[in-house]
Amino acid sequence: MTERKRQILQSAQAVLKKKGYAATSVRDIAKSLEMEPASLYSHFSSKEDILKLTCFDMASKFDRAIQEINTLYFDAEQQLRMAIREHVQILTSHLDSAIIFLRDWRNLTGESFSEFVEKRNSYEKGIRKIIQTGIDEGRFNESDIKFATLTVLSSVNWIVEWYNPEGKLSPTQIAEKLSNFILNGLIKNKL
Amino acid sequence: MTERKRQILQSAQAVLKKKGYAATSVRDIAKSLEMEPASLYSHFSSKEDILKLTCFDMASKFDRAIQEINTLYFDAEQQLRMAIREHVQILTSHLDSAIIFLRDWRNLTGESFSEFVEKRNSYEKGIRKIIQTGIDEGRFNESDIKFATLTVLSSVNWIVEWYNPEGKLSPTQIAEKLSNFILNGLIKNKL
DNA sequence: CCTACCGATCGGTAGG
DNA sequence: CCTACCGATCGGTAGG
Numbered sequence: 001m002t003e004r005k006r007q008i009l010q011s012a013q014a015v016l017k018k019k020g021y022a023a024t025s026v027r028d029i030a031k032s033l034e035m036e037p038a039s040l041y042s043h044f045s046s047k048e049d050i051l052k053l054t055c056f057d058m059a060s061k062f063d064r065a066i067q068e069i070n071t072l073y074f075d076a077e078q079q080l081r082m083a084i085r086e087h088v089q090i091l092t093s094h095l096d097s098a099i100i101f102l103r104d105w106r107n108l109t110g111e112s113f114s115e116f117v118e119k120r121n122s123y124e125k126g127i128r129k130i131i132q133t134g135i136d137e138g139r140f141n142e143s144d145i146k147f148a149t150l151t152v153l154s155s156v157n158w159i160v161e162w163y164n165p166e167g168k169l170s171p172t173q174i175a176e177k178l179s180n181f182i183l184n185g186l187i188k189n190k191l
Numbered sequence: 192m193t194e195r196k197r198q199i200l201q202s203a204q205a206v207l208k209k210k211g212y213a214a215t216s217v218r219d220i221a222k223s224l225e226m227e228p229a230s231l232y233s234h235f236s237s238k239e240d241i242l243k244l245t246c247f248d249m250a251s252k253f254d255r256a257i258q259e260i261n262t263l264y265f266d267a268e269q270q271l272r273m274a275i276r277e278h279v280q281i282l283t284s285h286l287d288s289a290i291i292f293l294r295d296w297r298n299l300t301g302e303s304f305s306e307f308v309e310k311r312n313s314y315e316k317g318i319r320k321i322i323q324t325g326i327d328e329g330r331f332n333e334s335d336i337k338f339a340t341l342t343v344l345s346s347v348n349w350i351v352e353w354y355n356p357e358g359k360l361s362p363t364q365i366a367e368k369l370s371n372f373i374l375n376g377l378i379k380n381k382l
Numbered sequence: 383c384c385t386a387c388c389g390a391t392c393g394g395t396a397g398g
Numbered sequence: 399c400c401t402a403c404c405g406a407t408c409g410g411t412a413g414g
Contacts, residue, residue, distance in 0.1 A: 022213035023298060026409060038410080039383045047409065077378070103294075107214060131377070140377050144360075144368060151372055154349030155342045162341055169335075177335060181342055185376030186322070186331050187268070217393060229394080230399045238393065 005043045008033060012050050013096040021051050021104035051104060052112050058101035059119040061090050066126035076134030077183065080152075083130060084182070085175040087156050091163070092171040098160050124149060152182055196234050199224060203241050204287040212242050212295035242295060243303050249292035250310040252281050257317035267325030268374065271343075274321060275373070276366040278347050282354070283362040289351050315340060343373055 001009075012029045019028070026047050030037040044050055065086040069079055091098040108116050128149040134140030140148075159174060169177075192200075203220045210219070217238050221228040235241055256277040260270055282289040299307050319340045325331030331339075350365060360368075 020211075020213055020297065022211055025407075027407085036384055038385080038387095041410070042383065080377075106211065134377065139379060141375070141379050143372065143377075147360075147368055148372065148377065150349060150353055151346045151369070152377075154346050154352075158341060158345030161345075162337075169338075177338055178342070181334065181339065181376070183376050183378045184332070185372070185374050186271075186325065186334075186339065186343075187374045188330060188332050216391075218391085227400055229396095229401080229403095232394070233399065 008040070008043055009050065009053060010096070013054055013100060016050070016054075016104070017096045017099040021100065021107045048107070048109065048112070051100070051107060054097050054100045055105050055108060055112075055116055056119070058090070058094065058097050059116065059123070061094070062087065062123050063119060065090065066123055070126050070129060076130055076137055076139055079130045080134065080183070081175075081179045083127060084152075084156055084179050085172065088159060088171050088175040088178065091157070091160055092165070092174075095160060095163065095165070102157055102160060124153065127152060155182065199231070199234055200241065200244060201287075204245055204291060207241070207245075207295070208287045208290040212291065212298045239298070239300065239303070242291070242298060245288050245291045246296050246299060246303075246307055247310070249281070249285065249288050250307065250314070252285070253278065253314050254310060256281065257314055261317050261320060267321055267328055267330055270321045271325065271374070272366075272370045274318060275343075275347055275370050276363065279350060279362050279366040279369065282348070282351055283356070283365075286351065286354065286356070293348055293351060315344065318343060346373065 011033050015029050015032045016024050018024075026040060027037045029050070030040055033040075044053075066083060069082050069086065072079065072082070074082070105113075105116055105120075128145060131140060131145055131148050131152070135142055135145070156178060159178070163174070202224050206220050206223045207215050209215075217228050217231060220241070221231055224231075235244075257274060260273050260277065263270065263273070265273070296304075296307055296311075319336060322331060322336055322339050322343070326333055326336070347369060350369070354365070
C-alpha cells in the first residue's frame with residue numbers, strides 16, 4: 001500500500017464514519033480529497049473495496065491482539081483485563097475505522113461478507129476461551145458462556161459511541177473502569 | 192393509522208432491518224408488498240417518513256416504560272431489574288423495529304434527528320436516575336455514572352444482535368441473566 | 383489524476 | 399392503487 005493510498009483511505013474513512021457506508025457516495029469521498037470521483041479508481045477497484053480494506057484491517061488488528069493474549073500465562077482475570085485494554089486501545093486509536101468496522105460490515109457482499117463473519121467469530125472465540133478459563137479456575141460465575149461473551153463485547157464496543165479523544169478519560173482509564181464493571185458489577189461489595 | 196398502513200409499515204420494517212435504511216430502496220419495500228413503488232406514497236409522504244414513524248414509535252414505548260418505573264417505590268436494584276425487563280420485552284416483541292431504531296436513527300434528518308436524539312437522551316436520563324438512586328442508597332458502587340449508564344444500555348441493546356425468538360431463552364430469562372450480570376459482574380462472590 | 387461519459391437506479395410526482 | 403414518467407444521482411469505465 002502506497003503512502004498516497006493510505007492517505008486517501010484515511011480521508012475516505014473520515015467521510016464514511018459520518019453518514020455510514022451506504023449513504024456515502026463515491027463523490028462525497030472524492031470531494032473530501034479535492035479530486036475527481038473517477039480518480040479514486042486508480043487506487044481502489046470499487047467503493048466496496050474501501051469498506052473491505054477498512055473492515056479486514058481492523059479485524060486483523062483484533063485478531064493479532066487476542067492470539068497473543070491467549071498464549072500468555074496469566075490467569076483469566078488478568079487475561080480479560082488485558083484483552084479489554086488491547087481492545088479499547090485499538091478502537092480509540094483508529095476511531096474512524098473502528099466505527100465503520102462496527103457499523104458497516106453488513107454491507108460487505110459475497111465472500112467478503114462470509115470471510116468477515118468468520119474472522120469476527122474467531123475473535124469472539126478468543127474472548128470466550130478466556131471466560132471459560134475463568135469458570136474452570138472457579139473464579140468466574142458459571143453463566144451462559146456465549147451470553148457472557150457477547151455482553152462483554154457489546155459494552156467494550158459501545159465506547160466508540162461516546163469516546164472523545166479530548167475527553168478526561170484516557171483509553172487506559174476507560175479500559176480499567178470497564179474491566180472493573182464487567183468483573184465486579186454494579187453492586188457494592190458486601191464484605 | 193389505518194390497518195392497511197400498519198400492515199405496510201410492518202412489511203417495510205421487515206425489509207429495512209435486512210439491508211439497513213440507506214441501502215434499501217422504495218422499490219425493495221414495494222416489492223415485498225407486491226405493489227407499485229408509487230402506491231406507497233398514498234400512505235407515506237417519503238421514505239424517511241417510514242423511518243421516522245419506526246424510530247419515534249419505539250422511542251415512545253421506551254419512554255412510557257421508564258416514566259412508569261421511575262415513579263414506583265421499589266429500591267434501585269428492583270427498579271433497575273424492572274427497567275431491564277421492560278427494555279428487553281420491548282426489544283424482543285418488536286424485533287424488526289428495534290433493529291431499525293437502534294441502527295438507522297442516524298439517517299433521520301433536520302428536526303426529526305434532533306428530536307430523536309432528545310428523546311433518546313431523556314430515556315438515558317431515566318436509567319441514570321435509577322443508578323444514581325442506587326449510589327445514594329449506598330447499594331451501588333460509586334462509579335462514573337454516565338459511564339455506568341452507557342454500559343448498561345449497550346449490553347441490553349446488544350441482545351437484538353443475537354436474540355432468536357425460537358431460541359431456548361425467553362425474554363424474561365434473558366432479562367434476568369442480564370440483570371445478574373450487570374449487578375454482580377463476572378467474578379464469583381467471595382463469601 | 384482528469385475529461386467525458388454511461389446505463390442503472392434512485393426518491394418522488396401528476397393524473398387518473 | 400396504477401401507469402407513466404421525471405430530474406438527479408449513483409457506481410463505474412474508456413481513453414488519455
